[in-house]
Amino acid sequence: MRMRLIALGLVLMMSGGAFAEGQWYKGVTHIHTLWSDGDMAPEMVVDWYKTRGYDFVCLSEHNRLQEGEKLVAISEKNKLTPEHVAAIEKRFGADWVTVKEEDGNPKMQLKTHVEMGEYFNEAGKFLMVPAEEMTSISGAPHVNVINPREQVPGRYGDPGMLLNKYMDEVHAQSEKYGVPMMTHVNHVNFSDGVSIEQMMQARRLQFMEIYNGHPSIRFEGSEKLGMPAEERHWDVLLSMRLPKEPEFILYGMSTDDSHNYHKWAARESNPGRGWVMVRSEKLEENALVEAMQRGDFYGTTGLLLDDVVANDTSYTVDIAEEAGVSYTIEFVGTRTGFDTSSTEPTVKPEGGTPRPSRVYSDDIGVVLATVEGPEATYTYKGDELYVRARIMSTKPQDNPVEKDAKQRAWTQPVRLVK
Numbered sequence: 001m002r003m004r005l006i007a008l009g010l011v012l013m014m015s016g017g018a019f020a021e022g023q024w025y026k027g028v029t030h031i032h033t034l035w036s037d038g039d040m041a042p043e044m045v046v047d048w049y050k051t052r053g054y055d056f057v058c059l060s061e062h063n064r065l066q067e068g069e070k071l072v073a074i075s076e077k078n079k080l081t082p083e084h085v086a087a088i089e090k091r092f093g094a095d096w097v098t099v100k101e102e103d104g105n106p107k108m109q110l111k112t113h114v115e116m117g118e119y120f121n122e123a124g125k126f127l128m129v130p131a132e133e134m135t136s137i138s139g140a141p142h143v144n145v146i147n148p149r150e151q152v153p154g155r156y157g158d159p160g161m162l163l164n165k166y167m168d169e170v171h172a173q174s175e176k177y178g179v180p181m182m183t184h185v186n187h188v189n190f191s192d193g194v195s196i197e198q199m200m201q202a203r204r205l206q207f208m209e210i211y212n213g214h215p216s217i218r219f220e221g222s223e224k225l226g227m228p229a230e231e232r233h234w235d236v237l238l239s240m241r242l243p244k245e246p247e248f249i250l251y252g253m254s255t256d257d258s259h260n261y262h263k264w265a266a267r268e269s270n271p272g273r274g275w276v277m278v279r280s281e282k283l284e285e286n287a288l289v290e291a292m293q294r295g296d297f298y299g300t301t302g303l304l305l306d307d308v309v310a311n312d313t314s315y316t317v318d319i320a321e322e323a324g325v326s327y328t329i330e331f332v333g334t335r336t337g338f339d340t341s342s343t344e345p346t347v348k349p350e351g352g353t354p355r356p357s358r359v360y361s362d363d364i365g366v367v368l369a370t371v372e373g374p375e376a377t378y379t380y381k382g383d384e385l386y387v388r389a390r391i392m393s394t395k396p397q398d399n400p401v402e403k404d405a406k407q408r409a410w411t412q413p414v415r416l417v418k
């Protein structure tokens with residue numbers, strides 16, 4: 001089948017009507033290393049991903065880019081042990097590692113984004129894309145920027161205000177350098193959370209995580225904290241904003257948010273759990289960001305698609321099926337004329353925490369059709385605001401956080417607002 005996603009209506013107009021004919025590239029946009037609170041040297045982390053067939057990675061450290069000098073103490077008591085340094089020397093050669101003495105203690109100098117790119121990048125095969133996790137000092141929100149040229153500082157304040165601040169700063173930077181940059185709101189249910197109503201205020205909102213492999217992010221929500229599942233945030237935001245803001249769209253990311261690379265367990269934030277497949281005409285940072293801004297990608301925890309095609313009458317999902325595995329494809333959307341009312345959150349915050357969301361109608365994010373099998377086409381009835389697809393597999397997810405989790409994928413919504 002032809003490999004392209006045709007985004008409808010305004011998405012099409014905004015992207016100048018130019019579709020990318022391209023191939024699928026596998027990448028992760030949310031990764032930590034010793035540059036912030038990850039527990040492995042950045043080159044070992046990049047090597048982990050590259051040797052497992054990822055095409056691009058974005059190291060997204062908390063409030064910093066991988067530039068300048070950063071020294072990490074080598075000690076049995078620290079994250080970087082003498083054994084780890086020996087493993088780096090074994091993998092990259094003895095000349096690769098730079099050790100400096102500071103206050104009488106040995107410290108390893110971390111490789112910069114540029115140094116790692118020189119080693120790992122291969123035209124058409126592998127690419128390191130710059131990134132940062134803009135991390136609020138007040139807990140939430142955390143917002144990733146992909147393809148920045150300058151570091152954006154983490155700030156303190158109300159989450160709704162901060163979302164706008166981060167996104168405005170990235171927008172200004174994108175204009176200044178003339179390169180596309182994108183932001184995605186991370187793990188909306190982590191810590192105190194970011195409520196749907198706070199997300200509602202974010203004028204430039206275009207991406208949010210709907211899956212993140214960190215074990216503490218409650219991506220399926222928390223009744224106790226009044227936090228709906230991340231997918232529910234997604235559907236409510238699309239449904240409530242689209243009728244008033246016809247240019248609005250919100251795409252779902254699947255990420256690792258990996259920090260732990262030495263110990264493998266459900267409760268560790270290990271790599272390999274969530275990623276995106278981006279259809280781009282080339283493996284180049286601007287092209288990848290533009291493809292995601294067109295919605296030409298999907299998030300997954302393991303299962304892969306051959307094709308996604310949304311045209312002006314229907315939405316087709318075609319799975320790269322594996323023998324002995326069954327699939328369920330659900331088309332999800334909200335119909336025009338839905339009940340827009342909402343009621344008070346079920347949890348009362350004390351001292352501003354947690355940040356529960358209001359409760360919205362069951363008309364939002366309904367399953368429009370369910371198909372068992374590796375391929376399905378949904379023909380629009382004409383009353384949908386948007387349509388997206390959620391795909392479930394019977395194949396277990398690799399090293400899952402949730403016991404017995406199966407592989408899933410989420411394709412992007414298309415707007416059908418008249």
Ligand SMILES: [Zn+2]
Nearest residue numbers: 133142186187
């Ligand atoms: Zn975070």
Ligand SMILES: [Zn+2]
Nearest residue numbers: 030032133257
């Ligand atoms: Zn993170």
